Amino acid sequence: MKTQNLSDRLAVWPLATGMLVLAWVFFVMSWPVAAYAFSLLCPFWAVPFGIFVAIVLICALWSLVASVRHKRWRSALSVLTFPVCLALCLPTAAWADRISNEIHFVLKKNEYLKEAQSTVWQQRNVLPSFDWGGNPMIGFKRLLVFDQSDEILLPADKRSPAWNERAEPILDGAPLNVVQLLGGHFYVVDK
Numbered sequence: 001m002k003t004q005n006l007s008d009r010l011a012v013w014p015l016a017t018g019m020l021v022l023a024w025v026f027f028v029m030s031w032p033v034a035a036y037a038f039s040l041l042c043p044f045w046a047v048p049f050g051i052f053v054a055i056v057l058i059c060a061l062w063s064l065v066a067s068v069r070h071k072r073w074r075s076a077l078s079v080l081t082f083p084v085c086l087a088l089c090l091p092t093a094a095w096a097d098r099i100s101n102e103i104h105f106v107l108k109k110n111e112y113l114k115e116a117q118s119t120v121w122q123q124r125n126v127l128p129s130f131d132w133g134g135n136p137m138i139g140f141k142r143l144l145v146f147d148q149s150d151e152i153l154l155p156a157d158k159r160s161p162a163w164n165e166r167a168e169p170i171l172d173g174a175p176l177n178v179v180q181l182l183g184g185h186f187y188v189v190d191k
Contacts, residue, residue: 008072011063011079017056018085024049025089026096056082098180104132105144105182112186116146126169127152132188140177140190143170148185152178 060082067076105112116128128146145152151163156175159167167176171191180188 007070008067008074010074010077014060014063014079014082015085018082021053021056021082022085022089022092026092053086057086101132101180101188102182105186105188109184109186112144112146113184116186124169125166127166129170129189142179143189143191144182145170145187145189146185147187150185152176152187152189153181 060079064076064079067073067079112130115130121128130144132142132144147163149160149163151159152167174191177190178187179190182188
């Protein structure tokens with residue numbers, strides 16, 4: 001009968017550390033926290049975070065090599081959870097941004113709709129837009145724009161002159177980047 005290597009057990013630290021890194025990236029990249037944390041506090045968290053991730057990756061690699069060398073397959077497999085969690089960070093950050101935009105919109109949809117359909121916007125002859133923050137340090141401003149004609153989705157050369165005239169006060173000559181369609185003719189836009 002073959003004896004099982006008693007030291008071959010699942011390591012908990014790679015999964016726990018990976019989940020911690022994933023949670024941190026989700027927190028930093030969720031909107032509107034990213035506008036402040038990413039830009040203003042970047043020197044205080046980005047470098048230490050990068051060093052921490054590098055050290056943990058080195059430890060994971062060392063542990064993986066040692067586990068394979070001693071034929072501790074469970075241990076080797078569990079060490080791979082950290083790089084997997086690390087690989088999930090960027091998709092999670094993008095997901096956090098989209099979900100936080102949707103939650104923000106759903107919570108205040110009626111207010112935005114009421115304001116967008118008010119006569120104030122028609123009198124001023126501009127597209128209804130609402131400031132959703134942004135990050136001047138990396139050069140963008142985020143807006144929620146109400147466009148009943150949906151011309152905002154068209155390429156710039158296909159938009160009507162009337163639409164361009166209504167959009168000019170919010171564009172200020174800057175190009176629009178439609179980030180997300182929220183429904184009901186509302187768009188999250190970076191400029």
